[in-house]
Amino acid sequence: MAPQSKMRENDSNRRCLVCGDDKASKHYGTVACNGCKGFFRRSVWEKRTYMCVGNDTCEVMQQFRNRCRACRFNKCVQVGMDARAVQSEREIRSPDKNGKKTKAAAKPRKGSIPVASSSSLVSIGPSSSFHSSTPEVERPPVVKKLFELQRRVEGACCENFEDLIACFGSMCNIQITLESALETPEKVAMRTKLTWNDTSRLANLNDLKVTWCRTFVWYHDYLTAFDEFERLNLTDRHKLFKLRFAPVSWVLYSWQAYKNGIDGVTFTNDAWYPNDPEKQSFMPKPCNDYYMKIAATMSHEMVHVMKRIEMTEEEYSVLLAITLFRPDYRISRDGNKLLEATGNIYSRALAEYCKNREHSELKAMERLGTLMLMLTSVETLTRQEDDNVQYLAIFNMADLVGLPYEVHSAMRRNDSPD
Structure with missing residues (x-):
């Protein structure tokens, strides 16, 4: 040789x-x-x-x-x-048709989200369009930070998971306490790749549990990416996790439905729940009990608004953080001070971004007001989901006892701040 x-x-x-x-x-x-x-x-x-x-x-x-x-x-x-x-x-050059050497263009990364130039639209998924990053709009540093954070968290996944259904079926676990799940989120679900734009089939009962578990891990990764979360005491951390899980999740689901042009709720695997009554007739009753009303509310009060204002990914990233860092009477006084201060920083950053995006101050104020009103819609979705989880868990109709019940029902009690 x-x-x-x-x-x-x-x-x-x-x-x-x-x-x-x-x-x-x-x-x-x-x-x-x-x-x-x-x-x-x-x-x-x-x-x-x-x-x-x-x-x-x-x-x-x-x-x-x-x-x-x-x-x-x-x-x-x-x-x-x-x-x-x-x-x-x-810098390696390849000859063009005239024999001159030109720089080879870098191939786009498979699965990456292309960046729109000027006011062009980026097409993602079937018959969908949304404004991605808009370079012509000056992004405040806080907006840029939140944009990169949410993309990084959503992209965090383990490799080599080809059969999502089999993987999720064997790896989702809700028979675990919240304390243990916060310490080791991998016990709830593995970080399989999030496939929001894959609507290969209508969801079944197992998919309902699957998407809840994978969203739990995504939410854990998102929340713990903030230094401010670590500055809360342990009790406040647990309370904030429970209080904001559903609101933040519904901002996420709404954005994914808007971004991928899906009329319904897209799941974390290859399934979805449609708004179409004809398709709903093929769904198991517990799926309809859980999603029928909430999917309609999400589409009307969130997705349609995002479409109307052509919401950008930067605005989504900031709205996600504002939803998370909101004071609540069940959080301690010191904890609320931190949440309020952090939320105010993000709200000011969103206001600055809207001002840079619009041609007039009035238009900027209208846009900011529309974005902030979605927080009220998110609270409506949260109440609906809390009620749905408790109802299905009580009658054991969708295998949601355990961790989901603890997250969605614990904060309904008259918990008082420390």
Whole structure:
């Protein structure tokens, strides 16, 4: 065997220094697998910024290497991946039809959301359109931070989950206390890829539990990404988690229905609940009991409003955070001070964004008022869901006893602040 061929064979037998994959070779100055090579290249080419939801100490393993992109990228750098080599590779020129060399265009990442230029619309899913990031509108730093945070959390998932139904069926667990679930959310559901735009089939009873569990993990990741949450005392943290789970979730569901052009509630796997009465007639009764009224409310009071004002992803990101950081009489006095101060920062940032987006101050005020009125609609959706979960749990009609019942019913008691 030629020495050069032998060297290539030895390289292919090495382990990736980033994630430990046993199929690795020399890339960008170190030994890495093709997955980590591609991840590092995309990150450098697209100048991505990642933030760790923990303390920048996440373990990077092959099966969970996409769980924290910040720590994965840091690991790439630590083991010797050279960004200059990536940039040099991008500068490689290919001859055009006239024989001149031009820069090769970077291929868009599969599954990524394209960014709209000017006031163009981005098409996502069947017959859908929505305003994504709009570069012509100046984004206040707070808005930019919240935009990147929500995208990072939604993109956090484990790889190699091909059969979503089988994975969810074996990994969803609601027979667990909230305290244990907050400590280890993976006990409730694995971070399977969120597939909001996949409406392959009508939802069944198991899908109802599946989407609740996966949303729980998404919400946990979103909430714990904020430093302000860690500054609350333990009791307030638990109360805030329960109080804001449903409101924040319905902002999420509404946005996904709007973004993907879905007339109904899209689930976290490949199922959905339609608003069409004819399709609803094929649904199990508990699914209709849970979603029929709430889906209609969401479409009328949330999705239609988003369509009317052509809501942008930046506005969604800020509204999500404002929904989360709202004072409540059941939170302690010190906790409410923190929530109010944080919420005010985000509200001012949204007001500034609306002012930059509109041509007149009056239009900006009208837009801001429309966005903030959706908070009232979210509270209506929350009350409806709380009632639905308790009803179905009492009659054991949809396997929602356990964690869902604890989250949706505990705060209905006359809890007083500490």
